[in-house]
Amino acid sequence: MGYQTTAAKMNTIFADLSKDYLIYAPKRYVGDGTFVHIDTIRYGEITDLSEIEFAEKSNYSFKEVLLPISETLFYFTENEMKEADAPKKGAIVFLRSCDLHGLKRMDTIYLENGAVDTYYKRLRDNTKFILMGCESSFENCFCVSMGTQTSDDYDAYLKVTGETVLVDSHWDALDAALAGATPASVIPDSVTANETVVTIPETVPQTLFDDPFWEDYGNRCIACGRCNFVCPTCTCFTMQDIFYTDNGKAGERRRVWASCHIDGYTDMAGGHAFRNDKGQRMRFKVLHKVNDYKRRFGTHMCIGCGRCDDVCPEYISFANCINKLNTLVNDTAKEEN
Amino acid sequence: MLDLNTKKIKKNAYRITKVRGETASRIRVPGGLLTAELLPLIQNIAQTYGNGKIHLTTRQGFEIPGIKYGDIDTVNALLQPIIEKLEINQEIPGKGYTSAGTRNVSACIGSNVCPFATYNTTNFAKRMEKEIFPNDLHFKVAFTGCANDCIKTRMHDFGIIGMTEPQYEKERCMGCQACVKACKKKSVDALSVENYRIVRNTEKCVGCGECVINCPTRAWTRSPETYYRLVIMGRTGKRNPRLAEDFLVWATEDAIIKIVKNTYSFVTNYIDRDAPGGKEHIGYIIDRTGFEEFKKWAMDGVELDSRTIVKNPVYWSGIHYV
Ligand code: HEM
Ligand code: HEM
Ligand code: SF4
Ligand code: SF4
Ligand code: SF4
Ligand code: SF4
Ligand code: SF4
Numbered sequence: 001m002g003y004q005t006t007a008a009k010m011n012t013i014f015a016d017l018s019k020d021y022l023i024y025a026p027k028r029y030v031g032d033g034t035f036v037h038i039d040t041i042r043y044g045e046i047t048d049l050s051e052i053e054f055a056e057k058s059n060y061s062f063k064e065v066l067l068p069i070s071e072t073l074f075y076f077t078e079n080e081m082k083e084a085d086a087p088k089k090g091a092i093v094f095l096r097s098c099d100l101h102g103l104k105r106m107d108t109i110y111l112e113n114g115a116v117d118t119y120y121k122r123l124r125d126n127t128k129f130i131l132m133g134c135e136s137s138f139e140n141c142f143c144v145s146m147g148t149q150t151s152d153d154y155d156a157y158l159k160v161t162g163e164t165v166l167v168d169s170h171w172d173a174l175d176a177a178l179a180g181a182t183p184a185s186v187i188p189d190s191v192t193a194n195e196t197v198v199t200i201p202e203t204v205p206q207t208l209f210d211d212p213f214w215e216d217y218g219n220r221c222i223a224c225g226r227c228n229f230v231c232p233t234c235t236c237f238t239m240q241d242i243f244y245t246d247n248g249k250a251g252e253r254r255r256v257w258a259s260c261h262i263d264g265y266t267d268m269a270g271g272h273a274f275r276n277d278k279g280q281r282m283r284f285k286v287l288h289k290v291n292d293y294k295r296r297f298g299t300h301m302c303i304g305c306g307r308c309d310d311v312c313p314e315y316i317s318f319a320n321c322i323n324k325l326n327t328l329v330n331d332t333a334k335e336e337n
Numbered sequence: 338m339l340d341l342n343t344k345k346i347k348k349n350a351y352r353i354t355k356v357r358g359e360t361a362s363r364i365r366v367p368g369g370l371l372t373a374e375l376l377p378l379i380q381n382i383a384q385t386y387g388n389g390k391i392h393l394t395t396r397q398g399f400e401i402p403g404i405k406y407g408d409i410d411t412v413n414a415l416l417q418p419i420i421e422k423l424e425i426n427q428e429i430p431g432k433g434y435t436s437a438g439t440r441n442v443s444a445c446i447g448s449n450v451c452p453f454a455t456y457n458t459t460n461f462a463k464r465m466e467k468e469i470f471p472n473d474l475h476f477k478v479a480f481t482g483c484a485n486d487c488i489k490t491r492m493h494d495f496g497i498i499g500m501t502e503p504q505y506e507k508e509r510c511m512g513c514q515a516c517v518k519a520c521k522k523k524s525v526d527a528l529s530v531e532n533y534r535i536v537r538n539t540e541k542c543v544g545c546g547e548c549v550i551n552c553p554t555r556a557w558t559r560s561p562e563t564y565y566r567l568v569i570m571g572r573t574g575k576r577n578p579r580l581a582e583d584f585l586v587w588a589t590e591d592a593i594i595k596i597v598k599n600t601y602s603f604v605t606n607y608i609d610r611d612a613p614g615g616k617e618h619i620g621y622i623i624d625r626t627g628f629e630e631f632k633k634w635a636m637d638g639v640e641l642d643s644r645t646i647v648k649n650p651v652y653w654s655g656i657h658y659v
Contacts, residue, residue: 032558036448036455036501036546040555060555069509069554225513226553240512240533254533256511257554264513 002186003167003178007049010158010165013177017092018047021128024065025094026058027051033059034313043093049160052094057138061232061307062095066106066123070256073119077250084252090126094158096134097190098141101148101303102232103129108297109235119255128155128171133189140306142319143191145198148303150190157188196306198319200290201329209283213328217321218279220314225259227308227318228285233301236260260285286321339406348473350434351409354402361402362387362412365425365434365470368444368462368480369397375419382415396441396477409433424463426470438473438616442466444480445488447499454482455499455546456563461590468594474604475616478597484524484545484566491580494619495597496568500544500587502560502644507534509556516548516557523547544587564644567593570620570653579620579655587644595639603634620653628652 014023025046032040041053042060072084095103110120131154134141143149157168168186169175228234238258243251258265261282266275275281293301308318343353352361364379379399383391388403404412413433420427420434428435442465445451447458458480465478478495481488490496512533520528527541528548535556537548544564549557564587571581585592600619607626609617623631628650641647 029555029558031561032555034550035452036559036563037457040558042555069511069556070507224515224551224553229553238511242532245532256533258511259513259553262513 001169001175001178002184003169003181004184004186005165005167005178005181007160007163007165009181010160010167011048013174014049014092015047016177017173021090021092022087023047023092023094024062025052026062028053049165052132052160054132054160057096057141057305057307057310059307059311060230061102061305062093062099063102063106063232063234065091065093066103066120066127067110067235067237067257070254071119073253073255075250075252086122086126090128091123092128092130094130094132096132096305097151097188098143098146098148098303098305099232100129100131100151100153101146102305104153105233105293105299105301105303106235113297129153130155131157131188133157133159134191135189137191137194138306140196140309140317140319141191141194142196142198142304142306144194144304145196145200146300146302146304149192150188152188154188157186159186159189194304196309196319198304198322199326200300200322201326204287204291204325204329205332208325208328208332211328213325214277214279214283216279217282217316218277220316221261221278221282222314223261223263223278223281224313225262226311226313227316228259228261229257230307230311232305232307233289233303234259236265238265260288282316282321286318286325289318290322341406346406346409348436348438349409349413349432350437351404352400356403358405359388359402360404360406360409361392361400362404362416363394363434363437363441364399364401364416364419365441365466366398366423367425367442367466367470368459369446370444370449370459371423375422378415378419382412386412386415394441397443398441424467426467428471434471436471436473439470439476440478442469442478442480443488445482447480447482451482451487452550453485453546455501455544455559456482456565458482458488458499461497464590465594465597468598469601472601474601474608475618476597476601476604484543491568491571492573493571493581494569495593495600496571496581497593498566498568500564500566501546501549502544502562502564502587503537503542503546503548504558504560505535505537506556506558509554510534510552511554513553515551515553519547519551562589562642564588564642565590565593567596569651570623572618572620574618576621576659577624577655577657579653582651582653583648584651585641586646586648587642589642589645592639592641592645596635599635599637599639600631603631606634 023046024043026041027044029040041058074081074083110117155171156174159166166186236258237255240254266273289302290300350363354361383401386404386408387401392400394400416433442462444458444462448454462480477493479488479490479493480497481490482499517528524545524547525541525543527538529536549559567585567588568581569584607622
């Protein structure tokens with residue numbers, strides 16, 4: 001159902017919902033950026049619509065709500081262990097269309113790729129998603145190339161213009177709360193074109209894995225992992241077992257985000273690491289995003305949010321890498337014919 | 338025939354040069370940042386009244402050589418829009434700079450451009466200029482954005498080095514140790530790892546912010562407040578060149594302004610009246626009175642943040658030629 005209502009009304013509805021839900025949205029953290037006087041836009045709890053940053057793309061994605069950067073899974077002593085409690089409340093998450101497609105990628109990895117991940121599932125099952133429209137494309141977005149520029153897979157869509165709020169609800173509880181609001185036909189804002197256009201090669205031959213193409217990235221990438229951490233579809237984690245210092249026999253196991261660009265990702269028991277070259281790390285990431293994943297799950301992993309290009313301190317463009325790779329694949333095919 | 342009062346000319350920020358009959362005009366640029374529209378005005382003075390050349394001074398001003406003493410009034414009139422645009426305190430409008438002792442307050446590029454900067458050096462430099470100019474006592478003040486100290490504050494009477502107090506949000510840390518490596522390789526090795534999380538040695542930390550810059554998840558962020566290290570009484574020169582030593586660490590902007598202003602009273606009280614040209618470096622005055630006496634004057638009415646560390650006593654070394 002579509003409605004027109006007011007910001008004040010929506011804020012009371014959210015205040016009511018906050019008894020059962022924590023509400024997460026992209027927020028501006030003034031001065032928390034990498035450099036002085038630069039803000040960060042990332043997810044945080046809100047209590048009022050005015051706290052939401054609608055005008056700009058968030059630097060970090062919503063994924064930290066469902067996949068915390070650092071999450072304690074269980075506590076252990078000598079003979080016993082206890083799983084960490086799930087949060088008492090569910091979550092409501094504001095996010096954009098491409099990110100909603102990113103959610104599907106996370107679901108695929110954590111729910112449909114072998115055993116169900118119970119830690120993910122218990123958060124996921126209690127989360128509602130509210131779509132934020134895109135009136136125009138942001139810098140580096142290429143959602144149209146990835147086909148993620150629209151989505152109707154939301155619990156609600158919300159558009160705030162001053163005091164007026166347009167809502168499209170797919171959620172009974174919200175419909176009930178909005179009973180009496182003016183009905184309206186609400187269609188989410190979405191873009192139809194981006195400045196960045198990406199063409200993905202259908203297949204990438206194995207012979208290109210060791211192509212000199214990747215060497216350029218080996219010289220440029222500093223292995224900081226920012227591109228992975230801002231990415232809504234990077235789902236890798238690693239484990240940390242902590243023994244409390246006063247009592248070496250009790251502790252906890254945490255899982256934390258991991259990045260295939262950062263040293264240590266491929267370390268194995270005994271200390272061997274099999275992907276030390278940063279160009280090969282770039283190759284692994286890029287082909288994971290637009291090649292391997294699709295072969296296994298049928299869609300590309302990347303959803304075209306462009307955050308990796310926004311953040312890379314070395315100005316390495318993932319989007320441009322795919323386009324260059326496409327040219328390389330085509331040229332290689334021509335040579336073989 | 339020239340009949341000049343050289344003292345007045347020097348106080349007006351013109352030099353008595355080695356070339357008989359020619360002076361040089363010095364233009365103050367507090368914080369070393371100016372809008373490009375002022376350059377044609379400086380060019381015009383140099384081409385019309387100077388010898389067509391402009392010297393970029395060590396303290397980030399301009400020096401226009403080859404000006405005839407007789408043209409000083411005309412040049413002062415041409416300097417007026419520059420003085421106004423750069424918001425220089427002036428006692429008599431249209432008469433140029435009314436003192437020269439307190440040198441141009443210089444600053445590194447700071448947060449206007451530099452990724453390492455912890456604050457806007459130009460803005461603080463301009464605020465300092467407003468507070469201390471036109472004072473004719475010989476003071477050198479410089480601002481630098483971070484502990485890299487690109488402006489070389491340690492060769493100044495007052496050097497102000499920006500600091501941030503890194504804030505650690507442990508739940509945003511996944512233990513990549515980029516901060517640990519940066520602090521070890523580029524700074525003072527103040528970070529260590531305990532149970533995959535980071536511990537900051539607050540005694541060692543110099544507030545450079547490398548950890549903040551290198552953290553990929555915003556686990557490290559800057560403190561909302563900017564802090565400063567105030568280093569004092571560095572100098573070059575003939576007798577005892579030396580680096581400035583730490584006086585305050587984790588100090589606030591207001592405390593630093595107050596201390597510098599207090600020092601003008603200290604100098605006025607203790608300056609050697611027989612010093613040649615009436616000028617004596619503050620550092621040598623402190624050498625004479627002792628640090629304790631300086632500190633008494635400098636700290637008068639200064640309100641310190643609870644974080645501020647005051648070094649006491651302060652000792653200087655350097656090279657002694659006398
Ligand atoms: C050529 C021999 C082996 C290779 C290449 C290999 C490789 C790996 C890799 C890549 C992982 C995943 C590491 C991670 O995700 O962090 C792993 C995990 C593991 N390997 Fe091996 N492995 C080998 C032999 C063995 C042997 C002989 C054993 C036991 C006797 C073993 C026991 C394990 C266990 C228990 C884990 C899981 C560790 C955990 O979940 O923390 N592996 N191995
Ligand atoms: C019990 C034995 C083994 C286990 C459990 C194991 C496990 C794994 C796992 C979990 C990965 C990561 C896959 C991914 O990230 O998608 C991996 C990758 C890899 N493994 Fe193994 N592995 C084993 C044996 C071996 C052996 C014997 C070799 C080589 C002789 C090998 C070479 C590699 C290489 C090169 C990769 C990286 C592939 C790439 O860069 O795309 N592994 N292995
Ligand atoms: S790879 Fe880059 S563009 Fe694609 S989803 Fe991740 S951050 Fe967005
Ligand atoms: S790109 Fe790297 S970090 Fe991201 S999901 Fe793939 S392997 Fe993991
Ligand atoms: S953000 Fe850039 S430099 Fe950092 S790991 Fe990714 S590609 Fe490399
Ligand atoms: S501010 Fe500088 S010295 Fe302090 S912990 Fe961070 S990197 Fe190290
Ligand atoms: S750089 Fe950031 S995420 Fe990495 S160890 Fe340091 S605080 Fe943790």
